Amino acid sequence: MRHLVSIDDLTAHDLHGLLDLAASFADVQAREVRKVPALRGKTxxxxxxxxxxxxRTSFDLAARRLSADVINFSAGSSSLKKGESLRDTIETIDAMGVDAIVVRHGSSGVPLTIQQWTDAAIVNAGDGWHQHPTQALLDSFTISQRLGSLEGKKIALCGDILHSRVARSNVAAFSKLGADVVLIGPRTMLPPNLDGWAAKVEPDLDAVLPDLDVAYFLRIQKERMAESLIPSEREYRARFGLTEERAAMLSPDALIMHPGPMNRGIEIDPVVADDPRAVVLDQVANGIPVRMAVLYSVLGPGQFDGVDSGANEGVDL
Amino acid sequence: MSTTAIKGGLVLDQTGERSGDVLVDDATGLIIEVGADLSGDVDLDASGCTVVPGFVDLHADLGQPGHEAAETIESGSRAAALGGYTAVVAMPATEPCADSATVVADVLAAAATALCDIKPAGTISLGREGNELAPRGELSDLGVRLFSDQGQGVQDAGFMRRALQYAGSIATGDGAPLVVAQQGSEAALARSGVMHEGEWSSRLGLAGSPAEAEELMVMRDLSLVRMTGVGMHFQQLSTARSVELIREAKASGLPVTAEVSPHHLSLTHVACASYDPRFRLDPPLRTQGDVDALREGLVDGTIDVIATAHSPHVPDAKERPFDQAPPGTVGLETALAVTLTDLDVGLAGLVPLLSWQPAAIAGLTEQHGRPIEAGSPANLAVVDPAHQWAVKGTELASRASNTAFEGRTLTGKVRHTIHHGVAVVADFQATR
Structure with a gap:
């Protein structure tokens, strides 16, 4: 794997390979010394x-636990504020000799666009409304960990699908791993066209709740209120939020997930956020081994390209 | 003073097709003779080529004043000449915009040494803000015929009504009417869309602009044309329903004309999957169904003109992320080649759309798009329909290199261009 831009670029086989690799890094996280020398000398x-x-913190820890050198570059403190172009910024980073760039950008497509200006491996840490592939991997990892696998599981993504990179990457990952994915949200927050999406829209949240293995709630961003996509947070909670009443309709074995940060009292009620079925903190914790697996796959010896390649041989766990 | 003979080609104009040499005079700027075995002081080989009336572009941004880093009237006119154009209507979205006699006079002054005729267009409203009428009477005294606010067009229906009414009351010296042109979309519906709203915008996570935003504006403007009785030119149609609306309007006798760009006839929104800002266009690239409908509209006469929407941008601007890059592609040098390659109407089907039909709308029929005969102005393009070439933005004569056809191999190129009897392009090269 040279870059990780989109889940769409990966096969189910690739996804399983990454999750298996993440599992071995998760074992490392349980040890007293959590650091391995796998990416020593890489920047x-x-x-x-x-x-x-x-x-950013999760990628930072993942890179450090692989013994890579990490440089943090954020828009607030950079020359971008002085008007430097994206190309100049990337070429400047490239000129310093780096092995991978983990990029987060507000515009969809940037992780693809910048590949023409650098030889470094590109890992997408979220681009616009497009993709957030490591989120999809850590969510898949969390579901597998709790439920054994995603095969045949019924998963609902609820909320603002239109503006969500988490939704786009999760639909792709969950469906490739065999899950049955449904989308729930006000029509103003659903994509205008779902051709090519491995998911179907379910109009009634309450009707599907009892059948779900995973109820995944997306964050409602405050700026959507200004665009009048929903009348009020109160009405959103009443129709689409995970209230205590709705949580009671979920199976005792179902998982409640959220990519964070949560708006307690809007998409998820405060009490429900602390329900034993809520695995939000597992998601956060699993971010580290999953991102270790991704960084190792793009930078490690022999570069990982699937479970059967033997690429794991080089890793000193 | 010298004469030039264009030898060994076919001659194609509104009277049909025949073989013949064409002898032109650079002193009078006229065609001396069309016939067999003519010779001049200079001979240009046209074997395998077709001599046609020079092309007229109704829609080109030439950068001057204000955006000279991307294009100047000189560089833009060179690009035009290489594309076979002998006249170009320069769009008014300059900086400052062409909403005053001063700016128009500056454009005309710069145009004096251009490689083709430059006809400035003016704005409909002051500052293209849609609130106050630009002094179109004054501008028309300087020869301005076509008026457009470009961008999202005039949003206020009441203002557009007055703009049409007032245009209808301006008498021009040559009797040609003022042309109110609109490339519009209903702004509240288009919102911040950066590509066509549909399957691909949904997948790519880019804000979409629905086809209906354009169609609503076409519907509104057709109602205003009906109401005022003043005609209108519809710029850059891009949707199947827009074509249908214009077809119905023409059938009911409304005085309307319409144009389409080569890129909307050739490319679809699938191109945006690369996130390459070269494909960020306004109106956006749409579906194959829209492309097919636009092609049908050309064939059945619903659409009158192929107009380039030449839109040069500095490289820096087109290296921004897709949603932050300015829309547009250069087009003057590729319009003929793209349409000849991608449409199956042949040169005879394209020349009316590229030459005399736009010349009529722009009020340029005295000099451009004339039948090729003795005494006609010598504004000609000599097309080699078999010439294959690969588009490379940095090799274009335009200062800008943002072409949506980068890397495409096209068939057909203008070999010579004659502007008022002078070969401004000879053997695929600009002569100055």
Whole structure:
């Protein structure tokens, strides 16, 4: 795997390979010394053109636990504020000799666009409304960990699908791993056209809740209120939020997921966020081994390209 | 003073096709004779080529004033000449925009040394803001015939009504009417869309602009044409329903004309999957169904003109992320080749759309798009319909290199261009 831009670029085989590799890194996380020398001598730049705390911290820890050198570069403190172009920024980073650029950008497509200006491996840490592939991997990992696998599982993604990179990458990943994916949300927050999506729209949240293995709630961004996509947060909660009443309709074995940060009291009620079925903190914790697996796959010896390739042989766990 | 003979080609114009040499005079700028075995002081080989009336572009941004880093009237006119154009209507979205006699006079001054005739267009409203009428009477005294606010067009229906009414009351010296042109979309519906709203915008996570945003504006403007009785030119149609609306309007006798760009006849929104800002266009690239409908509209006469929408941008601007890059592609040098390659109407089907039909709308029929005969102005393009070439943005004469056809191999190229009797392009090269 040379880059990781989109889940659409991966096969089910690739996904299983990455999740297996993540599982071996998760074992490392349970040890007293959590660091392995797998990427010693490699330099990874975290280029975050859009603010992010949890994803950047997670990548940072993942890179350090692989013994890579990490450079943080964020838009707020960079020359971008002085008007430097994206191309100049990437070429400047490239000129310093880096092995991978982990990029987060507010515009869809940037992880693809910048490949023409650098030889470094590109890992997408979220681009616009397009993709957030490591989120999809850590979510898949979390579901597999709890439920054994995604095969045949019924998963609902609920909320603002239209503006969500998490939704786009999760639909692709969950469906490739065999899950049955449904989308639920107000029509103003659903994509205008779902041709080519391995998911179907379900109009009634309450009707599907009892059948779900995973109920995945997306964050409602405050700026969507200004666009009048929904009348009010109160009405959104009443129709599409995971209230206590709805949580009671879920199976006792179902998982409640959220990519964070949660708006408690809007898409998820405060009490429900602390329900034992809620695996939000597992998702956060699993981000680290999953991102270790991704970084190792694009930079490690022999570069990982599937479970049967023997690429794991080089890793000193 | 010298004469030039274009030898060994076919001659194609509104009177039909025949073989013949064409002798032109650079002193009078006229065709001296069309016949067999003519010779001039200079001979240009046209064997295997077709001599046609020079092309007229109704829609080109030439950058000057204000965007000279991307294009100047000189570089834009060179690109035009290489594309076979002998006249170009220069769009008014310059900086400052062409909403005053001063700016138009500056454009005309710069145009004096251009490689083709430059006909400035003016804005409909001051500052293209859609609030106050631009002084179109004054501008028409300088020869301006076509008026457009470009961009999202005039949003206020009441203002557009007055703009049409007032245009209908301006008498021009040559009797040609003022042309109110609109490339519009209903802004509240188009919102911040950066590509066609549909399957691909949904998949790519890019904000879409629905076809209906354009169609609503076409519907509204057709209602205003019906209401005021003043005609209108519809720029850059891009949807199947827009074509249908214009077809119905023409059938009911409304005085309307319409144009389409080569890129909307050739490319679809699938191109945006690369996130390459070269495909960020306005109106956006749409579906194959729209492309097919636009092609039908050309064939049945619903669409009158192929107009380039030449839109040069500095490289820096087109290296931004897709949603932040300015829309547009250059087009003057590729319009003929793209349409000849991708449409199956042949040169005889394209020349009316590229030459005398746009000349009529722009009020340029005295000099351009004339039958090729003795005494006609010598504004000609000599097309080699078999010449294959690969498009490379950086090799175009335009200062800008943002072509949506980068890397495409096209068939057909203009070999010579004669502007008022002078060969401004000879053997695929500009002569100055």
């Amino acid at each position: 990874i730049v975290l280029a975050f053109f859009e603010d992010s705390t949890r994803t």
